[in-house]
Amino acid sequence: MSDQLYQERIVALAKAKVGTGKLAAPTKSARRDNPLCGDRVTIDVRLDGQGKIAEIAHQVRGCLLCQASASALASVAVGRDAAGIAALRHDAERAVGREEGEAAEPFAAFTPVSAHKSRQECVLLPFETLKDALS
Amino acid sequence: MSFSVAAVRGQFPILSQIIDGRPVHYLDNGASSQTPDTVLNAVRAYETTGRANVLRGVRHLVLADREASEERADVAKFLGVPPMEIVFTGGCTAAINLVAYSYGSLLQPGDRVLLSELEHHSNIVPWQLLRARAGIEIDMIPVTADGRIDLALLPRLLTPKTKLVSLAHVSNVTGAMVDVGAVVAAAKSVGAKVMLDGAQRAPHGPLDLPALGIDFYVFAGHKAYGPNGVGVLWAKAALLDAMPPFMGGGSMIGRVTFAETTWAPAPRRFEAGTPPIGPAIGLGAACKWMQALDWTGAHAHEMAMVQHLMDGLQKIDGARIFGPAGLQNRYPVVSFTLDGVHPHDVAQTLDSFGVAVRAGHHCAQPLMDRFDLDGTTRVSMAPYNDGSDIDAFLSGVRYAAKTLR
Numbered sequence: 001m002s003d004q005l006y007q008e009r010i011v012a013l014a015k016a017k018v019g020t021g022k023l024a025a026p027t028k029s030a031r032r033d034n035p036l037c038g039d040r041v042t043i044d045v046r047l048d049g050q051g052k053i054a055e056i057a058h059q060v061r062g063c064l065l066c067q068a069s070a071s072a073l074a075s076v077a078v079g080r081d082a083a084g085i086a087a088l089r090h091d092a093e094r095a096v097g098r099e100e101g102e103a104a105e106p107f108a109a110f111t112p113v114s115a116h117k118s119r120q121e122c123v124l125l126p127f128e129t130l131k132d133a134l135s
Numbered sequence: 136m137s138f139s140v141a142a143v144r145g146q147f148p149i150l151s152q153i154i155d156g157r158p159v160h161y162l163d164n165g166a167s168s169q170t171p172d173t174v175l176n177a178v179r180a181y182e183t184t185g186r187a188n189v190l191r192g193v194r195h196l197v198l199a200d201r202e203a204s205e206e207r208a209d210v211a212k213f214l215g216v217p218p219m220e221i222v223f224t225g226g227c228t229a230a231i232n233l234v235a236y237s238y239g240s241l242l243q244p245g246d247r248v249l250l251s252e253l254e255h256h257s258n259i260v261p262w263q264l265l266r267a268r269a270g271i272e273i274d275m276i277p278v279t280a281d282g283r284i285d286l287a288l289l290p291r292l293l294t295p296k297t298k299l300v301s302l303a304h305v306s307n308v309t310g311a312m313v314d315v316g317a318v319v320a321a322a323k324s325v326g327a328k329v330m331l332d333g334a335q336r337a338p339h340g341p342l343d344l345p346a347l348g349i350d351f352y353v354f355a356g357h358k359a360y361g362p363n364g365v366g367v368l369w370a371k372a373a374l375l376d377a378m379p380p381f382m383g384g385g386s387m388i389g390r391v392t393f394a395e396t397t398w399a400p401a402p403r404r405f406e407a408g409t410p411p412i413g414p415a416i417g418l419g420a421a422c423k424w425m426q427a428l429d430w431t432g433a434h435a436h437e438m439a440m441v442q443h444l445m446d447g448l449q450k451i452d453g454a455r456i457f458g459p460a461g462l463q464n465r466y467p468v469v470s471f472t473l474d475g476v477h478p479h480d481v482a483q484t485l486d487s488f489g490v491a492v493r494a495g496h497h498c499a500q501p502l503m504d505r506f507d508l509d510g511t512t513r514v515s516m517a518p519y520n521d522g523s524d525i526d527a528f529l530s531g532v533r534y535a536a537k538t539l540r
């Protein structure tokens with residue numbers, strides 16, 4: 001298809017479902033809705049003594065882009081604190097074209113979303129939710 | 136006067152475009168319809184040869200005054216009502232807010248307004264604002280499994296305190312048309328008024344509102360082949376006369392002093408400030424255009440497309456239609472889900488096939504919650520759509536089913 005939004009790597013990230021589910025005893029949880037499209041992300045985290053993520057789980061009621069982003073985020077979140085997650089977000093922002101520069105993996109997979117402004121929030125919603133959980 | 140889809144298509148310049156090598160398959164008419172040449176020409180004539188404010192003495196620019204009264208009559212004719220019962224608003228949402236504010240100010244704490252579970256947010260939130268302001272209560276009619284307002288529950292939900300029943304004439308999600316006769320009979324038995332949100336019904340042909348027995352009707356210009364920025368409220372003259380203004384400003388007054396201001400009679404009482412002149416002229420032209428169409432032929436064409444679409448969806452594994460299965464008492468709005476593929480991903484894939492549809496909650500979150508849906512993908516048709524649009528749509532859904540799960 002011409003837009004090539006759903007490239008294999010994005011579909012593979014979504015299908016990998018890294019970190020899907022709930023934690024039995026989360027330290028913190030947060031839920032975010034996108035009021036425009038109705039996507040909803042819920043994230044549980046268990047933090048270690050230094051405020052770093054020891055365990056993460058997410059439930060996404062949303063599109064493939066949102067699922068793929070949550071899966072990618074869960075794959076690299078463990079061991080990071082709020083500042084570390086904020087740094088990762090810059091990669092996602094670069095991938096979707098909201099910031100200058102090249103995005104690092106795994107978020108480079110979202111580069112095709114840069115041509116679809118209305119879908120960029122779908123990629124960023126898991127980051128917003130995790131930020132809430134860590135605040 | 137006979138219906139020819141090719142002749143109708145030819146009047147809509149946007150449909151002849153080729154974008155990225157593909158024709159435009161516009162199936163998002165429930166969100167906003169397209170606009171025919173006759174409407175564009177009417178607006179252009181006003182803007183280029185007659186632009187001036189209404190009710191002003193610019194004698195060499197007379198188009199505004201002439202058209203402003205003519206188009207009120209054109210809208211009135213389309214609805215089967217007297218012109219002075221037509222209020223121009225900024226849109227359908229604005230019209231409902233007007234009723235919620237002005238008619239709402241006549242209600243007492245404890246009075247009740249009855250809505251349904253499938254309402255658009257624009258027919259829920261204004262009543263919640265009124266509830267917070269005036270202490271009214273809101274009741275809700277649930278929907279049936281096939282997405283119709285469950286009128287069997289109506290008698291037990293109506294009380295002597297119910298002052299208004301406000302329902303979608305046609306659902307913007309399921310395409311189901313409400314049984315207006317049953318609603319009116321039940322509402323009148325407790326002395327309640329009836330308002331219909333006609334946003335999804337008005338684009339499918341002229342109406343005879345007095346025959347429906349209702350009290351208020353609202354619709355949007357931009358969904359009915361007209362410009363955006365204009366909508367219509369119709370109410371019986373006696374009701375309008377009893378209602379206080381919604382917004383204050385120029386044109387809606389009788390006489391202003393700092394001590395006291397008197398109101399103009401309806402409809403001007405509800406049209407404060409400069410009205411949306413160009414859009415209203417366009418809407419008048421759109422109503423004339425609809426009036427001239429063969430709706431017997433157009434409706435049969437629309438229902439044939441619905442059947443074609445539903446037959447095609449039923450052959451796709453995991454596609455589920457959300458709404459009435461048959462063609463009775465429905466309009467050409469079809470929502471569906473595709474197992475394992477999110478509605479937005481279906482819509483995005485369709486976009487790459489040149490097919491425009493809508494995905495999401497369709498501003499009907501209570502309905503989505505009731506059926507535990509993330510959202511649906513919605514196809515909404517107009518008389519200018521044809522089989523090629525439906526075929527392109529079905530190709531896109533098949534592709535999404537094959538590649539995204």
